[in-house]
Each structure stands twice: as C-alpha cells, then as structure tokens.
Amino acid sequence: MAKTRRLISENLGLVDAVIEVTDARIPFSSKNPELGKLIAGKPSVLLLNKCDAADEAETRRWLEVYRKRGLGAVDTDCKSGKNVSKVLPLIKESLKDRISVWEQRGMTGRPIRLMIVGIPNVGKSALINRLAGSKRAKVEDRPGVTRGKQWIKLSESFELLDTPGVLAPKFESKSTGLSLAFTGAIKDDILDVETLALMFIQKLRSVCPSAIFLRYGVECDELSDLEVFEAIGKKRGFLVSGGEINYERTAVMLLDEFRSQKLGRITLEPAEAEYDAF
Ligand SMILES: Nc1nc2c(ncn2[C@@H]2O[C@H](COP(=O)(O)OP(=O)(O)OP(=O)(O)O)[C@@H](O)[C@H]2O)c(=O)[nH]1
Ligand SMILES: [Mg+2]
Known part of the structure; x- marks a missing residue:
C-alpha cells in the first residue's frame, strides 16, 4: 500500500x-x-x-x-x-x-x-x-x-x-474487517463464508432485528444466532442428504441477499455507536 x-x-x-x-x-x-x-x-x-x-x-x-x-x-x-x-x-x-x-x-x-x-x-x-x-x-x-x-x-x-x-481499507479491528467483508469491500476469504454469515446474523439482529423475519419468516426471539442461521436454511430448503442444512449455500445466499438489498435498506454501523480512530 x-x-x-x-x-x-x-x-x-x-x-x-x-x-x-x-x-x-x-x-x-x-x-x-x-x-x-x-x-x-x-x-x-x-x-x-x-x-x-x-x-x-x-x-x-x-x-x-x-x-x-x-x-x-x-x-x-x-x-x-x-x-x-x-x-x-x-x-x-x-x-x-x-x-x-x-x-x-x-x-x-x-x-x-x-x-x-x-x-x-x-x-x-x-x-x-x-x-x-x-x-x-x-x-x-x-x-x-x-x-x-x-x-x-x-x-x-x-x-x-x-x-x-x-485507499487501503482499514483492518484495525475485527468489527471493521467484518463490516468490510459483509458489504463485499474485501473478499470473503478472510473468514470462511459460514462463519461470516453467522457473524452477519449477529450484526443484523442488533441493527435491524425485523429484517430476518420480514425476509425469511423466521422468528428470532428465542433462538441463538446458529439456530436462526439453520432456520433460514431450512425455510429455503437448502438441505443436503440426510436432512442436514447446507450451511455453505445458506451463507452465500444470505450475504448475497444483503448485498443485493433484498433484506431492505440497512445501515450496519449506526451513527450513535462509539468508534475509535475516527
Ligand atoms: N446500490 C448502489 N450500488 C452502487 C452505487 N454506486 C456503485 N454501486 C455498485 O457498487 C459496485 C462497485 O461500484 P464501482 O463504481 O465499481 O466501485 P469502485 O469504488 O470503483 O470499486 P473499485 O474499482 O473496485 O475500487 C458496483 O456493483 C456498482 O454498481 C450506489 O450508489 N448504490
Ligand atoms: Mg473502480
């Protein structure tokens, strides 16, 4: 750089x-x-x-x-x-x-x-x-x-x-790296796509809790992030033989849908949060 x-x-x-x-x-x-x-x-x-x-x-x-x-x-x-x-x-x-x-x-x-x-x-x-x-x-x-x-x-x-x-993207913190990966500013391969999608679900639940229900019909309230992930895969019918969730396909779909705005208009970094080095 x-x-x-x-x-x-x-x-x-x-x-x-x-x-x-x-x-x-x-x-x-x-x-x-x-x-x-x-x-x-x-x-x-x-x-x-x-x-x-x-x-x-x-x-x-x-x-x-x-x-x-x-x-x-x-x-x-x-x-x-x-x-x-x-x-x-x-x-x-x-x-x-x-x-x-x-x-x-x-x-x-x-x-x-x-x-x-x-x-x-x-x-x-x-x-x-x-x-x-x-x-x-x-x-x-x-x-x-x-x-x-x-x-x-x-x-x-x-x-x-x-x-x-x-300009070089900044990598000072894990959360910045994740934001850049969620939007596609850096390649997905900093993390495996399943982990990235799981982190994305966590983020989405904090900034826009209604988005998952509105898009996928999954009620998140009582569920862990992983359970939400699995419920989304199931709703979409992304299964492998034996009835297991196809995690990779679900993850790719979820990130694609965010990037192509199918989840609605979402700001991942609210203005009121605390940021350092800004
Ligand atoms: N929704 C939306 N998409 C946009 C907007 N501006 C650009 N894009 C899309 O974002 C992607 C990247 O746009 P580019 O103009 O290629 O971005 P860039 O900064 O030149 O990217 P690099 O050349 O890779 O550094 C493309 O798919 C564009 O269609 C916008 O205002 N809204
Ligand atoms: Mg360009």
Whole structure:
C-alpha cells in the first residue's frame, strides 16, 4: 500500500480538492482515517454513497455528525444519480476562499481540479461515470504540468482526474474487517463464508432485528444466532442428504441477499455507536 499512498500523494499535488467516497451502509469502516493526513489541509467533501441501500434515518444522522465536524458531506446514489448534482456545488463552497484569492490575482477561469478517492467497491467508478456523463471527452495532457495524467472536463469550472485513488481499507479491528467483508469491500476469504454469515446474523439482529423475519419468516426471539442461521436454511430448503442444512449455500445466499438489498435498506454501523480512530 506504500505505492498506492505515494501515487495518491503525487496526484494530490495536482488537484485543488478531493472527493472521498464512502459506503453509507458502513460509514465508519469505509472511511480511511489516513486520508486527512495525506491531503494535509486540502478541501475535501465526503460522499455517503449507496445511500439507496442504507437506512435513511441513519444516513441523516451520519450527515449531521459530519456537519458538526465542519466537513461537507452528501448522501449519494450513483445508481440512480440521486444527489450527484450536489457534489460540485459543495466543492465550490469548500473552495470559496481560494477561488476569491484566484480571482483577486486575475486567475479567472482557472478550472478547479478534482480527484476521487476511496476504499475498494464504494462506487468511485460509478461516480466518475455519473459526473462525467456524456462529457466523457478527456482533457488533453498538459505537457510539463501533468504529464501522463488524463483529465475529464466536467464543465467550464471543473476537471476531474480520470483515475480514482484507491485507499487501503482499514483492518484495525475485527468489527471493521467484518463490516468490510459483509458489504463485499474485501473478499470473503478472510473468514470462511459460514462463519461470516453467522457473524452477519449477529450484526443484523442488533441493527435491524425485523429484517430476518420480514425476509425469511423466521422468528428470532428465542433462538441463538446458529439456530436462526439453520432456520433460514431450512425455510429455503437448502438441505443436503440426510436432512442436514447446507450451511455453505445458506451463507452465500444470505450475504448475497444483503448485498443485493433484498433484506431492505440497512445501515450496519449506526451513527450513535462509539468508534475509535475516527
Ligand atoms: N446500490 C448502489 N450500488 C452502487 C452505487 N454506486 C456503485 N454501486 C455498485 O457498487 C459496485 C462497485 O461500484 P464501482 O463504481 O465499481 O466501485 P469502485 O469504488 O470503483 O470499486 P473499485 O474499482 O473496485 O475500487 C458496483 O456493483 C456498482 O454498481 C450506489 O450508489 N448504490
Ligand atoms: Mg473502480
């Protein structure tokens, strides 16, 4: 990751502001705590992307958390395009002091240069496509200034670096690793899929207890996590010969259904919980 960090630092030198994309279902675990250090005072805005998949009330609470910290933040859905139009005005707002300095120096018409950063799978490419839209035509390389870099002209005022910076997901705690695995930001193979699904059931019961009943008709109240897991497999008829539950198939199905939003809009990390290193 040292290489990635160096690449991001290099590119940071070329831009005026940074857009950090996070996943609204796991706002804490999808935010990279090192970014603040890397961008060293450069204006940034934060996107709670995939807001269509997250709980609306929780997303509002997270936006409030960021607002209180003075960080420009917006909830976006790059699938439908919801709120994507708010991103550039928010950047302009975060840069207004600098823009007035440029204007005083006669640098009117200087485009604002941006880059997108975020951990894997949060929707960076989807955002680039949304922002660029049909204006995907690349801005020419600027010899001597940004040799080798490709820029996408978004409007008269904005240019976007066409490759996003991929930040390392954070692995400080087990719960962060799990959040990243549940959403698919990191590969399932950090744990066997059955264990992951069992941990997911535990999580789901704490953040959205009704989801399992609504989707699978399993009453969880008196059951252990393992019993819930087995009841879900049974309801789906995922059995092997001898009537045993097919644990692997049940686990894969459950995680798939969460990731494809069949369990509803779920935020796994509530804004009011305690988080360290944030
Ligand atoms: N529901 C939902 N899915 C989204 C949204 N944005 C992106 N996705 C999906 O999330 C997955 C990852 O999106 P990408 O744009 O490829 O994410 P990325 O950050 O570029 O991922 P890497 O290139 O692997 O780092 C894709 O399946 C997208 O369709 C969104 O706002 N809502
Ligand atoms: Mg991508």
